[in-house]
Amino acid sequence: MNNNTAFEARPRELRGTPAARPDMRRQVLKAAGSYGIFIVAALVVVISSIAVSGFATGQNVIAILNQASAIGIVAVGMTFVVISANYIDLSVVAQVAISAVCVMAVGTSTNVFIGFLAGLGACLLYGLVNGIAIGILRANAVVVTLGTNGVGLGLLSWLTKGTIFYGKPDGFTAAFGRSVVWVVPAAALVLLVIAAIGSFLLSRTVFGFSLRSLGSNREASRLVGVKVGGVVTGAFLVSSVCSALAGLVLASFSNTAVSTMSSGYDFSALAAVIVGGNSLFGGKGSVPRTLIGVILIAVVENILVLIGLPFAWQQLVTGSIIVAAVAIDAASRKAGL
Amino acid sequence: MTSTKTSPGRAGTGWRTFLRRRTEGRAVVLLLIVAVIVLISQPAVFESYGVTLSLVALDGLVALGLTLVILQGELDLSVGSVLAASGAVMALNDNLALGIVLALLVGIAVGLLNAFLVVVVGVNSFIATLGTLFAVRGLAFVFTNGAPVSIKDLEAGIAFGQPVLGPLTPRVLIFIAAFAVLQVFLTRARAGREFYAVGGNRQAAADAGLPVKRRLVAGFVLCGFVAAGAGVINTLELTSANPTAGSTVLLAGIAAAVIGGVVLNGGRGSLIGTLIGALALGILQVALDFAGVAPEFKDILVGAVLFLAVTTDPGSLKIVRNRVRAAFAGARERREALNEPA
Numbered sequence: 001m002n003n004n005t006a007f008e009a010r011p012r013e014l015r016g017t018p019a020a021r022p023d024m025r026r027q028v029l030k031a032a033g034s035y036g037i038f039i040v041a042a043l044v045v046v047i048s049s050i051a052v053s054g055f056a057t058g059q060n061v062i063a064i065l066n067q068a069s070a071i072g073i074v075a076v077g078m079t080f081v082v083i084s085a086n087y088i089d090l091s092v093v094a095q096v097a098i099s100a101v102c103v104m105a106v107g108t109s110t111n112v113f114i115g116f117l118a119g120l121g122a123c124l125l126y127g128l129v130n131g132i133a134i135g136i137l138r139a140n141a142v143v144v145t146l147g148t149n150g151v152g153l154g155l156l157s158w159l160t161k162g163t164i165f166y167g168k169p170d171g172f173t174a175a176f177g178r179s180v181v182w183v184v185p186a187a188a189l190v191l192l193v194i195a196a197i198g199s200f201l202l203s204r205t206v207f208g209f210s211l212r213s214l215g216s217n218r219e220a221s222r223l224v225g226v227k228v229g230g231v232v233t234g235a236f237l238v239s240s241v242c243s244a245l246a247g248l249v250l251a252s253f254s255n256t257a258v259s260t261m262s263s264g265y266d267f268s269a270l271a272a273v274i275v276g277g278n279s280l281f282g283g284k285g286s287v288p289r290t291l292i293g294v295i296l297i298a299v300v301e302n303i304l305v306l307i308g309l310p311f312a313w314q315q316l317v318t319g320s321i322i323v324a325a326v327a328i329d330a331a332s333r334k335a336g337l
Numbered sequence: 338m339t340s341t342k343t344s345p346g347r348a349g350t351g352w353r354t355f356l357r358r359r360t361e362g363r364a365v366v367l368l369l370i371v372a373v374i375v376l377i378s379q380p381a382v383f384e385s386y387g388v389t390l391s392l393v394a395l396d397g398l399v400a401l402g403l404t405l406v407i408l409q410g411e412l413d414l415s416v417g418s419v420l421a422a423s424g425a426v427m428a429l430n431d432n433l434a435l436g437i438v439l440a441l442l443v444g445i446a447v448g449l450l451n452a453f454l455v456v457v458v459g460v461n462s463f464i465a466t467l468g469t470l471f472a473v474r475g476l477a478f479v480f481t482n483g484a485p486v487s488i489k490d491l492e493a494g495i496a497f498g499q500p501v502l503g504p505l506t507p508r509v510l511i512f513i514a515a516f517a518v519l520q521v522f523l524t525r526a527r528a529g530r531e532f533y534a535v536g537g538n539r540q541a542a543a544d545a546g547l548p549v550k551r552r553l554v555a556g557f558v559l560c561g562f563v564a565a566g567a568g569v570i571n572t573l574e575l576t577s578a579n580p581t582a583g584s585t586v587l588l589a590g591i592a593a594a595v596i597g598g599v600v601l602n603g604g605r606g607s608l609i610g611t612l613i614g615a616l617a618l619g620i621l622q623v624a625l626d627f628a629g630v631a632p633e634f635k636d637i638l639v640g641a642v643l644f645l646a647v648t649t650d651p652g653s654l655k656i657v658r659n660r661v662r663a664a665f666a667g668a669r670e671r672r673e674a675l676n677e678p679a
Contacts, residue, residue: 147643
């Protein structure tokens with residue numbers, strides 16, 4: 001009797017023949033794609049410790065971790081936006097700057113906590129506006145966030161006229177910016193906490209699951225009952241909260257705030273997200289990957305500075321890295337991996 | 338529904354259908370509103386229309402190139418950086434003519450790079466041009482060593498800024514010429530018309546045998562070329578090349594195109610719409626300038642206009658309208674169900 005319910009993985013004729021072997025190659029490539037970035041990161045760190053002078057010092061590690069923390073917090077939020085196939089949140093530049101300025105401007109006269117709440121409120125408003133425009137009105141995420149970013153930065157520079165805000169020399173932000181546990185600055189601890197929360201949100205909650213399914217296939221998710229508008233708004237709200245926190249951290253580094261201090265953050269955060277292995281097309285990825293990307297980008301930028309590369313060339317290198325990372329991502333997508 | 342006394346073969350050829358299909362409606366409305374407001378409050382804007390047209394010319398030129406790319410369903414974010422880099426290349430050259438040629442070649446080269454990344458490698462155009470944006474901006478800084486570079490032929494630069502035809506400067510004339518050429522290309526040349534097909538339904542276009550890849554390359558190269566032209570104009574008029582130039586043209590260019598009815602997914606829109614959108618934006622900005630408003634406010638305005646334009650396009654509004662209708666219909670049904678005799 002024919003067992004029709006059995007599933008034959010491969011027709012009998014093809015087993016053991018060359019046609020069956022491509023599977024192995026695909027497996028290797030797939031593994032390389034998934035775990036390769038960890039190996040690359042480890043290699044870069046090891047080689048730089050030996051080859052680049054001044055890399056493996058405690059001072060430098062603190063500098064790297066500080067640099068990584070501010071961008072990393074933004075990148076954790078950006079992960080949510082990228083995974084939902086909304087490409088990028090370009091307005092983080094404005095949000096981080098607004099938060100930093102609020103903390104410094106409002107916080108010095110009253111209380112840091114109130115200053116942070118003000119910044120957080122502004123960023124949440126941002127997230128709401130972005131989310132509604134992109135999630136409910138289905139507008140193009142890149143253009144919408146480009147517009148809101150312009151509005152935010154313009155408003156900020158109009159209101160502050162470029163003034164530098166100083167924090168209290170003995171206040172919370174100053175202490176926060178200075179505190180280091182062994183070689184780990186306080187900012188890095190904040191990053192770890194945010195990353196842990198973000199990872200939990202993304203991988204173990206219904207919200208995170210809906211986000212990932214939206215990224216994979218928006219129509220299918222909508223038909224299954226995922227509230228597209230709400231979930232996308234949630235993603236941008238997460239990005240906003242992260243930007244607000246990053247603004248606080250950034251302001252603490254120098255205990256000052258200027259409206260221009262967050263320039264390039266949109267790109268660096270996206271670079272970290274992509275290099276870490278999250279797919280730009282959405283659906284695939286996780287927060288730990290973003291962390292690896294953040295560390296790698298921070299290390300590479302640090303090395304470029306240590307070997308004395310002019311600033312202009314650094315932008316060139318970082319730009320090329322991100323393009324290369326996305327090219328690999330696109331190529332692997334094409335190959336159906 | 339209007340019934341036209343036409344045979345089935347001639348249905349859809351009347352002027353009503355033509356108007357209904359046009360995408361520039363929103364742009365015309367905005368232009369009229371802006372024109373009326375500005376006419377009342379700051380009529381000087383129209384009296385010195387040379388200034389207005391000058392502003393429109395630069396942003397509009399970049400917007401024209403952007404339109405070509407957006408019509409195919411792609412984006413080119415690197416236009417501002419190309420403007421700066423090409424200006425730098427021109428300024429660094431002693432020979433003005435050679436400098437201009439090299440600058441335009443830079444634009445073509447970047448366009449080819451973008452096209453390569455998008456068409457050959459398969460990278461999403463947004464991320465590819467975002468990468469090029471930073472890479473080319475870095476190049477501009479490398480070329481100029483971080484500081485503005487003056488052009489060697491100062492008289493040519495100053496002469497370029499003088500009105501040539503009435504109050505119209507060469508910048509405006511170049512813009513008009515570029516618009517004319519590109520408009521003819523887009524509407525009458527077969528290659529140009531195929532841009533719409535590539536944007537509307539790329540798979541169908543490919544299946545129909547259109548050289549999709551070639552059209553995409555053409556779009557990016559034209560956009561880069563036009564942006565380089567804008568860089569040349571900008572550097573000539575300012576008589577120096579600043580590596581930070583062109584930071585606002587991206588926003589203004591996309592805003593002009595979106596206002597003009599160009600759909601970001603591609604396939605619908607027109608250069609005329611972009612022109613109208615650029616005009617409306619330019620008049621608004623110049624009016625604000627004349628009214629003495631702070632320059633940062635212009636960025637806020639362009640950003641806000643872009644945001645409004647992109648969220649109120651017919652597609653989004655339809656979604657919202659359907660949602661609202663569904664909500665009310667659902668409420669009505671529930672009420673009727675409750676009032677039904679058990």
